[in-house]
Amino acid sequence: MTHHLPVGFRFAGVGAGIKASGKKDVTLIVSDTPAAAAGVYTQNQVVAAPVVLCRGRTPLNDARAVVINSGNANACTGAQGAADAARMCEIVASCYASDVQPEQTLVMSTGVIGHFLPMEKVEAGIRQAASQLDGSQQAFLDASDGILTTDIGRKVTTRECRIGGRTVRIAGIAKGAGMIGPNMATMLCCVFTDAPLSAAQAQHMLSVAANKSFNNISVEGHTSTNDTMVLLANGQAGGAEFSDREQAEFAEHLEAMCIELAKQIPTDGEGATHLIEVRVSGAASEADARKISHTVASSNLVKTAVYGCDPNWGRIVSAAGYAGVPIESPKLCLKINGIALFENGEPLAFDAKAASASIKNNRTTLVELAVGQGDGACTHWTSDLTVAYVEFNSEYTT
Structure with a gap:
């Protein structure tokens, strides 16, 4: 190159x-x-x-x-x-x-x-x-x-x-x-x-x-x-x-x-198997969207779900809920890798095996979360949390 x-x-x-x-x-x-x-x-x-x-x-x-x-x-x-x-x-x-x-x-x-x-x-x-x-x-x-x-x-x-x-x-x-x-x-x-x-x-x-x-x-x-x-x-x-x-x-x-x-x-996160891209839209401001995207990306439950290729949408929407900024729960919508899992505050029927395979077969997992009808948007990138990460960092200086 x-x-x-x-x-x-x-x-x-x-x-x-x-x-x-x-x-x-x-x-x-x-x-x-x-x-x-x-x-x-x-x-x-x-x-x-x-x-x-x-x-x-x-x-x-x-x-x-x-x-x-x-x-x-x-x-x-x-x-x-x-x-x-x-x-x-x-x-x-x-x-x-x-x-x-x-x-x-x-x-x-x-x-x-x-x-x-x-x-x-x-x-x-x-x-x-x-x-x-x-x-x-x-x-x-x-x-x-x-x-x-x-x-x-x-x-x-x-x-x-x-x-x-x-x-x-x-x-x-x-x-x-x-x-x-x-x-x-x-x-x-x-x-x-x-x-x-x-x-x-x-x-x-x-x-x-x-x-x-x-x-x-x-x-x-x-x-x-x-x-x-x-x-x-x-x-x-x-x-x-x-x-x-x-x-x-x-x-x-x-x-x-x-x-x-x-x-x-x-x-290249230590032990990472996935890059997780969390796109938040519809927030009241960019600052609110930043808090939500950061909170979701920082959740160990979200990170371990992606490591396990588990489309566990409940972990994602609940993380958005405790970010400490206003969201419009009846308007919450969530997609993982383009697959709609949650819409207007209600769960959707989806093919769990196909959603899991989309995570397993792609290095990047895209999480798209709409939290209302505002103009605020922000994207955060993180890695999944793996057994290899824990093992590496438990032995880092010893």
């Missing part, structure tokens, strides 16, 4: 020995010119040192690099953790003499909480990555691999579009398979574009895109200490600043790409 990579970015991903497996665990991404940078972060009150550092720097007008390590979250590590996060930025800058400053660098970490970073390995990994930076397809994929932890596979997406007579490219990498219950973005995500955006524009667009994509995914509802999503825009596509219409057009592309990338996370 050919990836449409933004002009003026270079990538590297290397194995520095942070992970016992020897897999890639340090990623470096550098813009050849200063880039506008924006970020959205975890709403957990317990946050990792890299989150604190990046929150203090974004939005940023002249970002140059993002450095990421996996295998160690650098979370709950106190003053030493803060110093180590800052040191990672200093190491990046030292690889470029005076061309890149530490304060132009953003940092992320992911992995086990409560362990200090092995800084000798981290430093060696950053320097190795800096020596291997490249704008090639393989370098981009190497960078995407370097941020993974329990993920089965890499999570990437790119797109190329024409806006205002110029070609604009957007690329994104993400990681996440467990501890997914974000309230901002996702575990880790980096989006890069050669579009001409100011830091303020990038921040607004990223916040809106995150709210329509990464804020609407979950695996088990656990909000991480390290959730971070950043957007870098270096303007290398050329041309004048976007007009209002062109900004709106770019925002649509960004949101669609973020949704595509976000869905890959619950699809």
Whole structure:
């Protein structure tokens, strides 16, 4: 598959020995010119040192690099953790003499909480990555691999579009398979574009895109200490600043790409056999629809029913009922994979075996729930809850 990579970015991903497996665990991404940078972060009150550092720097007008390590979250590590996060930025800058400053660098970490970073390995990994930076397809994929932890596979997406007579490219990498219950973005995500955006524009667009994509995914509802999503825009596509219409057009592309990338996370949820897509409509507002879709998607009874290929509609409508927002019970309607199970507040006769087979034979289970006649709508994506998930997470650190 050919990836449409933004002009003026270079990538590297290397194995520095942070992970016992020897897999890639340090990623470096550098813009050849200063880039506008924006970020959205975890709403957990317990946050990792890299989150604190990046929150203090974004939005940023002249970002140059993002450095990421996996295998160690650098979370709950106190003053030493803060110093180590800052040191990672200093190491990046030292690889470029005076061309890149530490304060132009953003940092992320992911992995086990409560362990200090092995800084000798981290430093060696950053320097190795800096020596291997490249704008090639393989370098981009190497960078995407370097941020993974329990993920089965890499999570990437790119797109190329024409806006205002110029070609604009957007690329994104993400990681996440467990501890997914974000309230901002996702575990880790980096989006890069050669579009001409100011830091303020990038921040607004990223916040809106995150709210329509990464804020609407979950695996088990656990909000991480390290959730971070950043957007870098270096303007290398050329041309004048976007007009209002062109900004709106770019925002649509960004949101669609973020949704595509976000869905890959619950699809790869630890032990998952299904992606569950919960579409809620007819609510009084988007906020109400969001609460309902999130509640249904967070229900362990709904998640285990899908794992068992059981079209148990009672679990879904009852979850909608305790979401804490008004619904019109006599107008409740439910479909699973297009099969109507419940309509206008009453059960329908349906072929249970056919409905079960539709779940079993498809990786994605589509739940469509109408809760009234309002304009509010929202979609949430989650994974089913499996025996494999329980076994994996009961043994994660032991």
